[in-house]
Structure formats: C-alpha cells, structure tokens
Amino acid sequence: EDQVTQSPEALRLQEGESSSLNCSYTVSGLRGLFWYRQDPGKGPEFLFTLYSAGEEKEKERLKATLTKKESFLHITAPKPEDSATYLCAVQAVEDSNYQLIWGAGTKLIIKP
C-alpha cells in the first residue's frame, strides 16, 4: 500500500538552531514529491517539487532533498516566522494524474 510518513510529529527549536524534517514514502513508482507549508487557520501553500533521487531545491532558509525512499526538509538558522506545519505529499506513477498521497505533517515551532 502506498503511504507517506512524516517525522517527527512536532519539533521545537530555538531561533537559529538548524534541523531537518523527514518524509519517508513507499510507492512502487514515484512521479513527484511535494512539500507544502500550512499556517494555522490557512490552507497549505506549495513550497517545492522533487522528481528524482539526488535532486535538491532551495528557498530562503529551506532546502529539500530526495532519495529513493525519503525526502528531507532542512531548515538552516530558522526564525520564528518559519513556525508552521510542513506537509509532504507524493504522486505515484500508477495512480491517476491528479491524486496525491499526503503525510500527516510535522508541526515546527521556532522559539525566539
């Protein structure tokens, strides 16, 4: 069964303390892996798409990487405004072109 697991469920960091969030997936064929950010009371906002192992994408303090079994979202020197829930989703080759399989998310809290 295709599934996406994110860890940890929650992560508390001090401002400036770098860390990583994990997204592990099991699909028979990966079409794409997607990272989203969700602020409280809002819908998810797209961050990155990764398609193949070894690929990396960066945006400000965030860097997403992909291997054949997992993706990491690295956060370098985070600030309080980086606090949010980060969601990972995958699109499998065998599924319809529209459906994503979502992880439950990691809630990131950055303390000043």
Add this chain to the structure above:
Amino acid sequence: DVKVTQSSRYLVKRTGEKVFLECVQDMDHENMFWYRQDPGLGLRLIYFSYDVKMKEKGDIPEGYSVSREKKERFSLILESASTNQTSMYLCASSPGTGGKQFFGPGTRLTVL
C-alpha cells in the same frame, strides 16, 4: 495573484441538515479538489473534478456529493450531515496533472 476562495470560514450545522460548501478559483484551472483534514491524519481526498460536469471519487466519498457546473466553481454537498463529518474542509485547484495545488483558506465545519 492566484486565488481560491471558500464560501465560509466557520460553519455550524445540525445532524441531518443538508450542507453546501462552495469554492471558487480565479485562475482558469481545469482541476479542482475537495479534501478534509483531521488532526493526526493527512489530507484525505473526497472528490475531484478535471473538467466542467466531470467528477471522480477520491478516497472517502461516502456521505458527500459534488457539483461543477462552471469551470471556476466546485461545490461540496453533505446530503445529511452527521457528527463524524465535523472537520476542516479544504478546496484546491491545479492547472495540470502535476502535484502543485493551490488551496483555499478552509471551512471548519461543526456538526452538532
């Protein structure tokens, strides 16, 4: 700027009521989606539509129906609301078959 709007941010209904949730996008996207989001679970797809008057069941369609009479509007209908349908409902749209979706702010529905 890309925009997806949902008719209500908060809604309280009674068991057995018929409930309409409406979503409008201004980006001329072909695809539209309805998800529900519950704590500890990933986003779960209820229905999606890839064209006007076309719809496909997602993972949890039971108790729901949808309508797409115009390209920009996608409605979710709860025929007879039940307490287990208390949830956050998120609408999204996308321009193609990839996983980059644009989300509305969500409707938090409480069924008493």
